[in-house]
Amino acid sequence: MSLSSQYNVITSPLGDGLHKDGKRLTPQRLKVLNLFENIGYGKHLSAEEVHEKLVKSSSKVSLATIYRTLRLLVQMGLLHELELSEGGHRYELLSNDTPDHHHLICIRCGRTEEFENEEVLEAGKVAAKINGFKLIESSLNVRAICPNCI
Amino acid sequence: MSLSSQYNVITSPLGDGLHKDGKRLTPQRLKVLNLFENIGYGKHLSAEEVHEKLVKSSSKVSLATIYRTLRLLVQMGLLHELELSEGGHRYELLSNDTPDHHHLICIRCGRTEEFENEEVLEAGKVAAKINGFKLIESSLNVRAICPNCI
DNA sequence: TATTCTCAATAATAACTCTAGATGAGAGTA
DNA sequence: TACTCTCATCTAGAGTTATTATTGAGAATA
Numbered sequence: 087m088s089l090s091s092q093y094n095v096i097t098s099p100l101g102d103g104l105h106k107d108g109k110r111l112t113p114q115r116l117k118v119l120n121l122f123e124n125i126g127y128g129k130h131l132s133a134e135e136v137h138e139k140l141v142k143s144s145s146k147v148s149l150a151t152i153y154r155t156l157r158l159l160v161q162m163g164l165l166h167e168l169e170l171s172e173g174g175h176r177y178e179l180l181s182n183d184t185p186d187h188h189h190l191i192c193i194r195c196g197r198t199e200e201f202e203n204e205e206v207l208e209a210g211k212v213a214a215k216i217n218g219f220k221l222i223e224s225s226l227n228v229r230a231i232c233p234n235c236i
Numbered sequence: 237m238s239l240s241s242q243y244n245v246i247t248s249p250l251g252d253g254l255h256k257d258g259k260r261l262t263p264q265r266l267k268v269l270n271l272f273e274n275i276g277y278g279k280h281l282s283a284e285e286v287h288e289k290l291v292k293s294s295s296k297v298s299l300a301t302i303y304r305t306l307r308l309l310v311q312m313g314l315l316h317e318l319e320l321s322e323g324g325h326r327y328e329l330l331s332n333d334t335p336d337h338h339h340l341i342c343i344r345c346g347r348t349e350e351f352e353n354e355e356v357l358e359a360g361k362v363a364a365k366i367n368g369f370k371l372i373e374s375s376l377n378v379r380a381i382c383p384n385c386i
Numbered sequence: 387t388a389t390t391c392t393c394a395a396t397a398a399t400a401a402c403t404c405t406a407g408a409t410g411a412g413a414g415t416a
Numbered sequence: 417t418a419c420t421c422t423c424a425t426c427t428a429g430a431g432t433t434a435t436t437a438t439t440g441a442g443a444a445t446a
Binding site: 225 | 273274338340342349351353355356358359360362363364366367368369370371372373374375376377378379380381382383
Binding site: 110112115 | 410
């Protein structure tokens with residue numbers, strides 16, 4: 087039996103999106119997406135810049151793969167493509183759902199509800215600042231039992 | 237190649253604890269632990285009570301397995317054993333770290349810092365109430381980059 | 387009564403195999 | 417310059433097998 091039938095294995099949005107399509111989660115794809123997550127929202131890079139940055143961080147990924155991966159991540163809705171008037175394209179991280187999204191998860195049936203909360207976002211910011219971290223995103227997971235399962 | 241070598245598969249504390257010891261994550265073990273999580277902290281049950289409750293919820297687990305599992309969960313530090321003067325033992329969920337614990341996680345090196353925050357706990361409570369869920373616990377995960385990795 | 391032991395049957399999961407999807411290097415295209 | 421294509425090589429992950437931990441039922445123990 088493969089692990090995918092386990093009760094409690096949680097996978098990434100990238101992995102999930104790829105797998106349900108017969109596609110594969112590769113180190114290269116992860117590196118490209120991580121790069122965008124690291125630089126944060128609102129910043130855009132060209133394919134060449136992505137390539138340079140990965141090479142500098144001793145993560146060699148070929149330019150052809152960069153192009154293929156950028157196209158894929160745009161198709162998956164994880165990146166946004168900007169067309170420049172000077173020619174060429176740039177890519178930026180697309181927040182895939184409500185910013186500052188939190189989840190209420192039923193531990194019995196897995197039902198999930200999203201909600202927003204400003205104080206939670208603020209708490210994340212403060213914690214990051216105190217510890218000298220650069221914030222990327224925060225998500226509150228509330229483990230609970232839904233009405234149907236009580 | 238087995239999934240365990242993947243980059244981004246997150247497993248449960250129970251699964252992790254068992255696997256690193258060559259032990260297995262079984263439905264029975266999960267059911268027993270879930271039962272304690274569902275009734276919440278501070279409440280204790282005897283082996284017989286655990287058995288009854290599981291049988292009632294149409295989750296048949298043999299009494300022998302209940303005893304074996306309770307001993308295991310105590311060894312793993314997930315449950316606490318109380319010795320009663322009238323004879324027999326009772327078990328209760330052990331909060332394995334700071335209650336209302338939140339995590340600041342470096343997405344590059346994996347370094348993790350814990351912190352507490354009252355507003356976050358409150359936000360979880362409110363969200364659970366609005367949606368009719370019974371709260372179990374909430375944890376805020378802040379994805380960020382630590383000083384060493386910036 | 388509360389708990390443990392025995393042992394045949396069951397099943398979690400590590401290990402291995404295999405195949406199609408993905409990559410790298412470099413040539414091709416516009 | 418900006419990107420795509422080709423193709424040999426590589427590898428992610430599905431599928432399968434095999435091993436051995438775990439379970440259930442009931443007897444045994446204290």
